[in-house]
Amino acid sequence: MAFPTSQRELLVAARGKESQAAFAKRLGVDRTCLSRYESERLGAPVAVVNFCLRRISNQLQTGESSPIQEALALMRRAADTLERVAGQEDLNQRS
Structure with a gap:
């Protein structure tokens, strides 16, 4: 996995193969909101960014994805x- 260098790359890497709807539910946001985060039309809150960073860290540590x-x-x-x-x-x- 290449290290994400943008909000979009971070969110997509953290989401992996999970659908936008399922990942949005996990984040506690609407799917359309996640779509706006991924397209960078809306800045993701710090809590979402931190969640994604933790998830990517776990993926790297476990070899997942x-x-x-x-x-x-x-x-x-x-x-x-x-x-x-x-x-x-x-x-x-x-x-």
């Missing part, structure tokens, strides 16, 4: 599986 983090997790699982299989083959060859 990060294709690189998802790929790394898959690679780790694949490596663990290969190590287990190799270990089982070693045991079978010794028997």
